[in-house]
Amino acid sequence: MPDTQPAPALRSETIALLSRRVSVRRFRPDPVPEAMVEAILKAAFRAPSSSNIQSYSVVVVRDRDVLARLAPVTGHQKHVAEAPVFLAFCADLTRIAFALEKHGHTVADNNMETGLVSSIDAALVGMCASLAAGSLGLGGVMIGAVRNDASAVAKILGLPERVYCVFGLCLGWPDDAPVQKPRMDYAGVVHYERYGAQRAEGDMASRLAAYDADLARHYRATGRPTTDDSWTHDMDKKFHPWLRDKLRQQLEERGFDFR
Numbered sequence: 001m002p003d004t005q006p007a008p009a010l011r012s013e014t015i016a017l018l019s020r021r022v023s024v025r026r027f028r029p030d031p032v033p034e035a036m037v038e039a040i041l042k043a044a045f046r047a048p049s050s051s052n053i054q055s056y057s058v059v060v061v062r063d064r065d066v067l068a069r070l071a072p073v074t075g076h077q078k079h080v081a082e083a084p085v086f087l088a089f090c091a092d093l094t095r096i097a098f099a100l101e102k103h104g105h106t107v108a109d110n111n112m113e114t115g116l117v118s119s120i121d122a123a124l125v126g127m128c129a130s131l132a133a134g135s136l137g138l139g140g141v142m143i144g145a146v147r148n149d150a151s152a153v154a155k156i157l158g159l160p161e162r163v164y165c166v167f168g169l170c171l172g173w174p175d176d177a178p179v180q181k182p183r184m185d186y187a188g189v190v191h192y193e194r195y196g197a198q199r200a201e202g203d204m205a206s207r208l209a210a211y212d213a214d215l216a217r218h219y220r221a222t223g224r225p226t227t228d229d230s231w232t233h234d235m236d237k238k239f240h241p242w243l244r245d246k247l248r249q250q251l252e253e254r255g256f257d258f259r
């Protein structure tokens with residue numbers, strides 16, 4: 001084994017926090033104090049930012065009516081309607097637009113890089129916020145289903161042009177201790193020096209068959225219906241036909257060209 005691989009027994013508070021992380025979808029009704037949200041977000045804004053563009057904004061939503069309007073867009077996810085607080089992590093080009101206009105340029109006809117960089121920035125802040133929240137004992141789940149209808153979500157959250165919600169985060173005090181989902185085999189996803197330079201044991205078919213079986217066992221043990229080929233089956237069901245076909249056009253209408 002290459003000596004760059006961390007010893008599995010190596011521990012730190014952050015590694016321990018990540019090692020027990022799980023998505024939580026049931027919350028006690030207790031509120032999440034604003035001071036906590038502020039501490040979480042201030043810490044998360046220390047995330048690195050590509051070229052320091054900080055092209056994100058966060059909408060903190062507690063209003064039950066707003067959440068009741070968001071939930072149907074996300075496919076009626078109960079935890080969206082019931083979350084004590086919902087953080088909408090948005091890619092935001094308005095400040096970079098200001099900077100460019102100040103210098104006689106424009107973000108009109110921006111490109112794939114602009115869209116990616118702003119979305120990556122928002123995602124890094126969202127993940128850091130999720131971890132910071134976990135460190136305070138809060139639980140939550142990210143909500144990518146806001147992209148089911150980027151236009152409707154923008155309307156509900158009052159997002160101006162050049163801002164779109166990349167994903168949300170339902171946050172609250174956990175009322176559930178879900179069993180962690182197994183992850184894929186480490187050797188199948190980590191490469192040293194060059195992709196595939198070391199042969200992971202078995203080919204992709206056998207490794208994914210093992211993961212299918214693992215995940216099926218996990219779902220059955222936790223009372224969720226599944227098939228024997230759990231993961232490959234779910235992926236096929238989820239992505240064929242392709243998901244969110246209208247997204248590109250909707251983002252273009254919001255001022256993200258992705259071209």
Ligand SMILES: Cc1cc2nc3c(=O)[nH]c(=O)nc-3n(C[C@H](O)[C@H](O)[C@H](O)COP(=O)(O)O)c2cc1C
Nearest residue numbers: 021022023025077141142143144145146167180181
């Ligand atoms: C960007 C992103 C979007 C997600 N969207 C949803 C969602 O809309 N609804 C949901 O219940 N879970 C959502 N999840 C949670 C994933 O389903 C979950 O992370 C995955 O199944 C692994 O489970 P775990 O987080 O408990 O380890 C999302 C996760 C990510 C990273």
